[in-house]
Amino acid sequence: MAAAKKTRRETDSLGEVEVPADALYGAQTTRAVANFPISGQKASPFLIRALAMIKLAAAEANAELGLITPEQGRAIAEAAQEVLDGRHDGEFVVDVFQAGAGVSLHMNTNEVLANRAGQILGESPGTYKKVHPNDHVNYGQSTNDVFPTAMRLSALLALEELYPVLDRLAASFAVKAREFKDVLKAGRTHMQDAVPITLGQEFAAYGVAVKEAAAAIRRNAVTLHALGLGGSAVGTGLNTHPEYSQKTIAKLAKLAKLELHPAYDLRYAMQSCAPMADVSGGLRGLALEMIRISNDLRLLSSGPNTGFNEIHLPSLQPGSSIMPGKVNPVLAELTAMVGFQVVGNDTATAMAVQAGQLELNVMMPTIAHNTLQSITILTHTLHQLDEHCVRGITANKDRTAFYASSTIALATALNPYIGYRKAAELVKESVASGRSIVELAREKKLLSEEQIAEILDPKSMTQPQKKNDRTPRQEVLTGSPVIFWDSVT
Known part of the structure; x- marks a missing residue:
């Protein structure tokens, strides 16, 4: 006993x-x-x-x-x-x-x-x-001014650990963008064939998404720097020294190494938890972007034999208790699940923020818990995603090249030459026959070999073309007016 x-x-x-x-x-x-x-x-x-x-x-x-x-x-x-x-x-x-x-x-x-x-x-x-x-x-203090202050300050402290992780993740995507800049592949919209894009362009966009989400969080966190400490019980400063608020917050700013200042209105700082809703909303935005990106990584790496198989993610652990050799995209899956939790936390935070009454919002414990949990799990998850997934991604260049040359959307380049309708007919024939757009265009003598090489080169379709690069001349092929473009020299 x-x-x-x-x-x-x-x-x-x-x-x-x-x-x-x-x-x-x-x-x-x-x-x-x-x-x-x-x-x-x-x-x-x-x-x-x-x-x-x-x-x-x-x-x-x-x-x-x-x-x-x-x-x-x-x-x-x-x-x-x-x-x-x-x-x-x-x-x-x-x-x-x-x-x-x-x-x-x-x-x-x-x-x-x-x-x-x-x-x-x-x-x-x-x-x-x-x-x-x-x-x-x-x-000279009350829970009613200390806890709102601690809630704001703790969020700022936690965000200081998230920001470097986001910077590194964005940088890793940028590194991959440069590494994959010449890896051509088929774009996809509506989950259907679209015009070519480079794998590098896709990854560059992922990096920008992370940077934009981080910038939004930073903007939303600005209002956390205004503190209601010194408001005492209802924001009037009862039982505090006239110099207490300014003096304490100045010391707090030095201690935390943050730019902190007294709120313009201490009653507002006690009544409203809107700054926490702003930050939670920014975290939600980051989570939504990371869910989307992680879904893309799972799709692009799907297979290896029955999926896209355009990229290879690092193998981190066996993926099945029954299927030998199976490896799953575990960090991409984790990122999505954590993202779902952050979205849920934001919803709970929003409900708590609107539940304030008169001089105080008594729901602050759940606001603090949800927001801090979101920051913490995003920080840890995105560190792992960066270190153990994104940095080790490689391209399957044979598969991407195959898709780049196979996409029916190559016909888009023919629009200025044969018109949208005839290009659409070419697409239908390509789908029905399984033959490529380039092969059919050559067989029907719609374009010369030089024009095919220039116009249907997937790489040329991954960047804008100057309007004055070519001058039009009209010819008639198979009874239809066709506009050709010769390079201006």
Whole structure:
């Protein structure tokens, strides 16, 4: 029989609570753990870091303003720095799905810092005589201004890790674009034959898609830099020093190495979570693009014998428990699934953002969780996709060349010569007979060999042609007027 765990007895406004003896958290955290055994998921490290930064900056500001003693300020700041260093990660035990507004996680933070600061000053956990979680760690603060600030700051911190991943992924696609610049292949629209394109052009577009999505996220994140810290309970600044907001946010900006500033209206910063919706929407846009690109990679690599088989993805693991030799596009599949999760997170975030009422949005815990999870899983997934998939992609040049010369859309180049209708008839005959457009055009003597070589060269169809490159002359072949173009010299 397991021995009973040692506890200590703490008292809060509701009465006595048994707290694990060696825990740095206290009574309110213990109640939250008992009340919310929901998901087993704990707060994102980015959110914990943001809360610790806020408490550190506030402790220094309050000490400078004479609102807490220098000794208390130093001890709280030291404890907060330890949290930032990851020394107390196991003390943040509240489930991500918890009481509204984030009160439980906020008090978890206040209790951990108060008890650790007390230890630094010679007290045992749970004493709270030298440093109290509410009276000192939380001086001049409220969950209602701290949590919205932490939510915004944590998103900014997390995005700082996503941006380099996106930059590298876009660069990898650009490298492949240059590598594949001369690899001709058939384009496809409506999943049907279209005019030729180079594999390099396809991959260049993928890189641009990633860069554009990253730029959109950066634009949307601008409003996160305006913080409502100092608004206290309802945005009026009750129980705060007139200099507290400016001083604390300035310290916070230096600590986080970000350009942060007080919100123009502290009531707005508390009432509205629209900046989080903006960022979540940007992440959704990235996810949608990556779902699309990952689907393309799966199609282009499908086969090897019964699919497109235009590119080869790196082989990462066996793909079947029953079919020998099968290898699946696992990272492309992962990317799509993660993208679906991000889209779902955005929907949940949108519902929570609109659920704010009067002076506060109490749905902030789910907003923070969903947004931070989206950033984190995108960061990790796209790093893996880049490092272990995109960089190792190779082209099947024989297959792409076959498709480039076989596409019925080569007839598009004949439009200026024989007209759309006759070109369409040529396409029908090509499909019915299985013979290529070039072969039929040669047999019917619609074009000379030189013109076939020039006009039906797939490579010439992958870039614009100058209007004055050729001058028209009319001839009649098989009774139909045909316009030919001779090169101007």
